[in-house]
Amino acid sequence: MGEERREYEWLFRAAYPGVLRTAFLIVHDRGRAEEVSQEAFLQLLEHWGRVSQYERPDAWVRRVAIRMAVKQAKRDRSRVVLERSVRPVREDPAPDIDLSRAIATLAPMQRAVVVLYYLEDRPVLEIARVLQVSESTIKQHLHRARARLAVLLDEEVTEDVR
C-alpha cells in the first residue's frame, strides 16, 4: 500500500465519525448520512493529490459533506411532503427524541446552521463560508430556528448570536 493511500486511510478513520454525525443530524437518517459522507470521502479520494497538500484536508471533506447533506435534506423534505400520506413514521432512536423531532421540522439550512453552531461550536463567519451565504443570513436562520425550537420544546430563548 502506498504512502498516499495510508495517509488517506488515516484521515478517513480520524475524520469520518465526526463528518457522519454532523451529516446525520442534518439529514435525520443514518442510511442517507452514510451515503452523503461516503460520497464526500470518495470525492476527497478522487482529489487526494491536490487536497492532501492543503493545511486541513479534513475541513475540505467536512465542507463538501455538509453541503451535500443540506442538498439531500432539501430533496428528502420535498419527497416527504409528497409521500407523507403513504409512508409509515420512522422510528427515531435519538436519546433526546423531542429535540430530534423538533429539529426535523426546520428547513434544511436552519438545521445545518443549528448543528454547526450549537454542536460544533463554529463561529457565524465560518458557518457562512461553509454554507456559502452571508453572515446576516446565518444570523437570521439562527434567530428563526431558535424561536421555533423554543416554542416546540417549551424552552426559553436567552442567547445572542456571536
Place this chain on the structure above:
Amino acid sequence: MSVEERLRTGLARNSDSLQPSVERDLALVLARKRRRTQRRWAGSGLAAAAAVTAIVLAVPHVGDRSQPAEPPSTAEVQEPAGPVVGEYVVDVARTPGTRAAGVAGRWVITLAADGGMSFVPPPGYLGVVSGLSYRSDGDLMQTNALIDSPGCQTDGEEPGVYRWTQTVESLQFVLVRDPCDARRLVFAGQRWVPLS
C-alpha cells in the same frame, strides 16, 4: 432550561448515539473508487478503440481486396465474464437464523471478471472471505462462497447453484440447490445493490 442549553446538550447526546462503522465504510469508499476507476478505463478503452476503428475505416486499403478477411482465431475471442461482474452491497437482516450463522449485517461483494469472488463481511462473520470463486453459465451461477462456514464442508464441498436476475437497481438470486446455510442466507432472495 434555555433552548440554547437544550440544543447544546441534546445535540451532543443525539450525535454520540450514532456509532459509525468506520472500517466497513472505508472499505465501501475504496471499493467505489476502484469501480469508478475501472469504468473510466473501460470508457477510455472504448474511446480509443473507436478512434482506431475510425482511422482504419478512413485509410484506403492497399492490400489485395479479393482476399477474404480471416475469421478471428478462437484464442483471440474472449468469453465474456457476464453481466454480474462488479461490486455489490447487500444488507442481510438480523434474524435469529442470520445471527446464529454470523452473516447478519452489511456485506460488500466483488465478482471479478476472472471468476474470483471476495467479500468484506459484517463484523460477526469470521470465515474466509477471499480466494473464492463463481462461475456464470447463462442465468445460472455456481459458487463456493462462504465454504468454510459451519455445515458447508459436507458432500464434497458441493457448490451452491442459483439462478440470477439483474435490473438496474440490483442483482438477485433464486435458490436452485445449496447445502450451505450461511450461503443461502446471503444469496437467496437478497437484493445485491451495485456500488456506483
